[in-house]
Amino acid sequence: MFGEGILKGLAETARNFLGSYVSKKRLTTVQYPEERLPQIEAYRNFPFLVYDGEDWQQGLRCVSCFICEKECPPKCIFIEKSTDKKPDAVGKPQFYPTVFNIDVSVCMSCQICVEVCPFDAIKMDTDFELSTDNRFSGLLWDKKHLAKSNEHYHKIHPTEAAVVDAQLAAERAKVAAKAKAAAEAKPAAAPATPPPVPAATEK
């Protein structure tokens, strides 16, 4: 019959229309600012610098080795090395970046900096509500703006953060064990010479 397809179509849309008033689960829209979709763990947006402990200045894992700056395809990372040293995540005294800028308007969130970083100092954040009123300085993030705590890292990428923490803990244990062994060998060999290694700060 000629109108058969039309009638079936009309019946389908009518069922949809009335169904949407009967059961709310038919409606797929998420009212964005009020409701939010659950965060997907593998999602990444722009990088951030991880720091351990409370003080972000001291706890910053980054040792300004410039690898990420060299590797970054659009060249949006700018680092300046410090002159003095501070103990890094594992306790060894290392340099640290006095200036660490990322131009977010250039960054294409390709995650290469995270892959090449030997010290797990830079990870990808999942925050996407980043509108600013100034598109030049507003989108050039400095070290202070980039630094985020390890807990935040655990919150956004739990599994990955756990793996990174396990490795760091193993390294700290190794360094501590080496330091302890050196400390015992030291009194046996030459108790007179003062120990050159400063005391490792236990975490």
Added chain:
Amino acid sequence: MTATFLILAAITIAGTVAAMAMRNLVHCVLALTLGFAGLAALYLQLGAQFVGLTQVLVYVGAVAILAVFVIMMTQKPAQTTESIFSSFWLTGSLIAALVFAVLGWAIYSSRLTSAIVSPHVEAAVRPIGDALMHRFVLPLEIMGLLLTAALIGAVVVAIQEKRGSA
């Protein structure tokens, strides 16, 4: 000679003069539709409601759009700058002026027009229908035949031969 008649006559004549004097063909047709609408309003003012509405329906709706379609199909790319009037424009306009003078004189001098004073008569549609079906039924049938013939004729004349034997 009421005010409305003067306004409507002015619109109609302005429309027709513009239709004949414009350079761009589409502007001519649009001015023509204004003229036809003015004429339809004159018919309504004269009480012939059915004819006025048919005039709008047939002319403004169909003939104007038809003319515009043909203009679109015969659009010449090169807009020639020389005059839009043909070579013998002077003789043509003289003849037209002469015709108007003769008509004007005939109307003005005839005794018939001054004598008639008649009540306002409103042409209802039903008498027109009855007249069409009783006294004018033969012309109606012939008109139907003629319109069908014109329909087929226009299509046959204007259609593109498939074999391309231009």
Added chain:
Amino acid sequence: MSSLTSYLLVSALIFSIGLAGALTRRSAILVLIGIELMLNAANLNFIAFWRYGPNPQALTGVMFAIFSIGIAAAEAAVGLGIVLAVYRHSKTTELDQMNSMKG
């Protein structure tokens, strides 16, 4: 000046404008439009005489106008069809250049 004369004068004016257009304009379509105007002027006369004529009940003027509108529409259609056919054949709608009957 009774209103009948005014209507007749207006229709005479429209008729002469249509005639002037038909005679002087270069494009074939404009000539057809000129003819349309002449037909319309005649219609206006019919309705004017019906309105101010002796026997309005007879509706002859209105009938004439209705039939003339129909025929004018048919004429316009066929006329424009011919203009189209001529354009397809000789690629021009200028009347001055349509002076050869060569097939």
Added chain:
Amino acid sequence: MHSAIQQADQIFVALQHRVAGYLPVKFQSIADVILSVIAIVLVFAFLFAVTTVLERKGLGRIQNRYGPNRVGPAGFFQPLADGVKSLTKEDLVPRAADQAVHFMAPVLLVIAAFLAYAVLPVGRNMVLADLNAGVLFFFAVGTLVELAVFMAGWSSRNKYSLLGAMRAIAQMISYEVPLVLASIVVIMAAGSLSTVSIVNMQTGYSGIWPHWFVLTPWGFAGFNLFMIAATAESNRSPFDLPEGESEIIAGYYIEYSGFKFALFFLGEYLGMFATSGLAITLFLGGWAAPFSFLTWIPSYLWFFAKLLLMIAIFIWIRGTLPRLRMDQLMNFAWQFMLPMTLINVFAAGVWHFMPGGVIRWLVCAVLLIVPAVLLSRGLKQGKKFEARTYRFAE
């Protein structure tokens, strides 16, 4: 009790006379006309605003989403937001455009759309102009819309807009013929062209059933054909080819922005209301109540209830049917609609001259259903619908 109903029914007419009464007698008729014009413009512009929201919410619900619910309670201030947006947007006119014609097109479109309401009887003796040839006036004004569409398409000097205008005009003209023929059926039965007398013919009740024309076989067929042609006439839903976004961007109103663009939408919606208003007047008994025991509700409420029902059906169809191709559109008009309307006129003639009763119903119903099935099979049999073979897909 009866006078209260009568008063409620005639409340607007009385209001009009009271307001017009303040003026000297000479100006009263003009004042009446002006007041009804103001009323029509306000009511239908408000209805336009409401319909834009209903349409977007309805389409949303059909597609399993909410539709505008941010501006105002459940989104009902959305037309205000749209209006302000279209007013504040810059009104660009292309340099090559023909200024005068470009400006006149939307104006003519809206004037033609509003003119069509002069003959629609919105309630008991609530009609602006009780013309003797009301339906003819409606169709005469309807043709002005085609002219406005052409002016819009041509004056913007844009290939797509001219193409869209030509498509729209071709569609409107080829669907005007079935539209007029479908309404001729009612004029034959009612014996008059005046919309008011057509509605008065339909106000009687036998038992509880009204004397609407839609309840006769030719009336039902005529109503369906009229609505299909009306959808095509106002360029909506399955026939919205001229403004098919996917093919030719936005058809004839590409080069319009700001308020003129909003005027085109106003014109389109008003055209839709006008043709559905005429369908209600011709087939659904204008302001007549559907059952005899419901006549105590004022008459104008019935007209607008039916109008809202028609709008809901328009939205429903828009949410369901895909767009027709140009050749399907034309074939459907000339090979299905035109023959069906002519047969419908014949069926109405048979209905008129046959004695009443069930036989008349059967004869007319058969007279309409058989050609419908044959014509529809004719339309379908031209197409070869066997399974498609893909060279690379599978």
